Amino acid sequence: xxxxxxxxxxxxxxxxxxxxxxxxxxxxxxxxxxxxxxxxxxxxxxxxxxxxxxxxxxxxxxxxxxxxxxxxxxxxxxxxxxxxxxxxxxxxxxxxxxxxxxxxxxxxxxxxxxxxxxxxxxxxxxxxxxxxxxxxxxxxxxxxxxxxxxxxxxxxxxxxxxxxxxxxxxxxxxxxxxxxxxxxxxxxxxxxxxxxxxxxxxxxxxxxxxxxxxxxxxxxxxxxxxxxxxxxxxxxxxxxxxxxxxxxxxxxxxxxxxxxxxxxxxxxxxxxxxxxxxxxxxxxxxxxxxxxxxxxxxxxxxxxxxxxxxxxxxxxxxxxxxxxxxxxxxxxxxxxxxxxxxxxx
Numbered sequence: 024x025x026x027x028x029x030x031x032x033x034x035x036x037x038x039x040x041x042x043x044x045x046x047x048x049x050x051x052x053x054x055x056x057x058x059x060x061x062x063x064x065x066x067x068x069x070x071x072x073x074x075x076x077x078x079x080x081x082x083x084x085x086x087x088x089x090x091x092x093x094x095x096x097x098x099x100x101x102x103x104x105x106x107x108x109x110x111x112x113x114x115x116x117x118x119x120x121x122x123x124x125x126x127x128x129x130x131x132x133x134x135x136x137x138x139x140x141x142x143x144x145x146x147x148x149x150x151x152x153x154x155x156x157x158x159x160x161x162x163x164x165x166x167x168x169x170x171x172x173x174x175x176x177x178x179x180x181x182x183x184x185x186x187x188x189x190x191x192x193x194x195x196x197x198x199x200x201x202x203x204x205x206x207x208x209x210x211x212x213x214x215x216x217x218x219x220x221x222x223x224x225x226x227x228x229x230x231x232x233x234x235x236x237x238x239x240x241x242x243x244x245x246x247x248x249x250x251x252x253x254x255x256x257x258x259x260x261x262x263x264x265x266x267x268x269x270x271x272x273x274x275x276x277x278x279x280x281x282x283x284x285x286x287x288x289x290x291x292x293x294x295x296x297x298x299x300x301x302x303x304x305x306x307x308x309x310x311x312x313x314x315x316x317x318x319x320x321x322x323x324x325x326x327x328x329x330x331x332x333x334x335x336x337x338x339x340x341x342x343x344x345x346x347x348x349x350x351x352x353x354x355x356x357x358x359x360x361x362x363x364x365x366x367x368x
Contacts, residue, residue, distance in 0.1 A: 065109025131158035133345030155338035159222030179292025211252035
């Protein structure tokens with residue numbers, strides 16, 4: 024496996040840096056050599072210890088610490104840039120990295136707006152480099168197995184999908200929603216958790232959302248209510264294929280043992296259900312059980328990403344997927360604001 028030098032932009036902005044940690048775990052020859060951190064990249068998890076923790080993070084990898092992200096992007100030794108900044112800053116940085124000849128990995132969503140996501144995809148195409156957006160549960164073994172079964176026609180023609188994804192606790196330890204955080208993101212949990220659910224829906228069905236009716240609420244955490252941010256949302260969708268889907272996402276205070284994504288899929292020839300670590304098919308009665316191991320899934324996903332770089336194949340979740348996600352999110356936000364059904368672009 025080829026070695027890569029990694030540049031990290033956005034130390035401490037979105038939590039524990041699972042992207043570069045997974046990049047290093049999946050490729051023992053890869054190394055973080057350049058790091059950027061400053062308060063303009065988005066609200067972070069370090070608070071008053073921002074500079075101190077950023078220095079410690081750079082020292083951990085024996086990497087150079089920069090105050091200006093352009094120094095990372097323009098470093099000729101860097102081959103992969105991990106962009107862990109708020110959505111409001113993503114488009115400028117990702118486009119600059121691509122145009123500087125770097126591969127880019129980021130988390131969800133791809134940007135703040137659909138137009139910015141389009142700009143990112145254009146920059147990727149012109150650069151010839153590869154973008155990877157970490158989002159969706161389609162890389163989980165049970166979901167992958169279900170997708171394979173759907174593609175092989177085991178359920179017949181898909182008619183309906185129900186998907187529930189709920190997280191417990193904050194985005195990072197000690198996280199409290201703030202007006203600044205809300206302004207740096209297109210939405211709150213409909214975006215943070217909803218992005219995973221929407222990508223998974225599109226991978227399950229192999230199609231795009233055409234119409235959507237969304238409801239956002241803040242019922243579980245007072246801090247969300249105070250900042251006008253939703254802590255849960257429900258999205259009713261019609262896909263271009265005619266499939267109907269209900270997606271429910273939320274950050275809730277109730278912890279459920281083995282809680283993971285819950286999926287129900289109905290086709291003309293059968294029905295399948297994922298609950299916890301079990302996938303069941305009806306009427307066949309086939310039952311597949313695989314324990315949930317999120318850490319292993321993350322490492323395997325990044326190993327696949329490296330393989331895609333070596334073989335010039337699309338990443339597990341592409342920037343084009345990110346553009347499609349941004350399209351759905353924009354329609355969902357508009358629907359929630361207007362109280363009406365909205366059509367995607």
